[in-house]
Amino acid sequence: GAVVSQHPSWVICKSGTSVKIECRSLDFQATTMFWYRQFPKQSLMLMATSNEGSKATYEQGVEKDKFLINHASLTLSTLTVTSAHPEDSSFYICSARVTANNEQFFGPGTRLTVL
Amino acid sequence: DAKTTQPPSMDCAEGRAANLPCNHSTISGNEYVYWYRQIHSQGPQYIIHGLKNNETNEMASLIITEDRKSSTLILPHATLRDTAVYYCIVRVRNTGNQFYFGTGTSLTVIP
Numbered sequence: 001g002a003v004v005s006q007h008p009s010w011v012i013c014k015s016g017t018s019v020k021i022e023c024r025s026l027d028f029q030a031t032t033m034f035w036y037r038q039f040p041k042q043s044l045m046l047m048a049t050s051n052e053g054s055k056a057t058y059e060q061g062v063e064k065d066k067f068l069i070n071h072a073s074l075t076l077s078t079l080t081v082t083s084a085h086p087e088d089s090s091f092y093i094c095s096a097r098v099t100a101n102n103e104q105f106f107g108p109g110t111r112l113t114v115l
Numbered sequence: 116d117a118k119t120t121q122p123p124s125m126d127c128a129e130g131r132a133a134n135l136p137c138n139h140s141t142i143s144g145n146e147y148v149y150w151y152r153q154i155h156s157q158g159p160q161y162i163i164h165g166l167k168n169n170e171t172n173e174m175a176s177l178i179i180t181e182d183r184k185s186s187t188l189i190l191p192h193a194t195l196r197d198t199a200v201y202y203c204i205v206r207v208r209n210t211g212n213q214f215y216f217g218t219g220t221s222l223t224v225i226p
Binding site for chain 1: 158
């Protein structure tokens with residue numbers, strides 16, 4: 001199957017700083033990518049849909065000014081957590097939709113810890 | 116919103132078949148049943164999907180009832196590596212829509 005990577009795999013930062021997480025489709029083009037967040041012992045919660053060349057669509061309750069999404073190319077979407085706080089500590093997972101056939105593949109996730 | 120219900124947890128003896136049920140009583144005619152699993156601290160891994168016929172691949176079998184209101188994922192010979200959270204999701208295929216995850220079933224394979 002197609003491969004989706006995320007970078008970094010884990011990050012620790014101080015409260016108030018911003019953190020950027022990358023999601024890449026390695027062997028296919030992805031017009032659309034999705035960002036999820038998962039707290040311990042909970043399910044994945046969809047945060048936003050990232051569309052190449054246009055603004056992201058955020059789920060209800062997700063602050064667009066806090067979670068900045070940029071999808072500048074057909075293989076890369078970035079999620080920036082601005083002014084991170086301890087409550088933003090979570091496991092962030094992206095998925096990418098194959099433009100050619102609409103199948104989706106998930107990345108390995110990024111664990112964010114805000115001190 | 117998630118449209119499936121699954122038992123929160125199950126145990127299975129190593130080497131035995133693991134049968135994971137899922138109820139999706141409000142499934143629409145064009146919605147597929149997808150199964151993913153998530154091993155601790157990893158991204159979800161695709162297992163199998165189906166519309167109305169039973170499906171089998173190298174990982175598992177999917178049995179869908181005739182009325183399509185429920186399904187069962189079968190891992191024929193569970194191993195310790197199959198310990199994970201299993202998610203059953205209904206979704207219209209080939210629309211590019213996002214997945215909405217329910218709470219899933221935490222499967223523990225016991226030696």
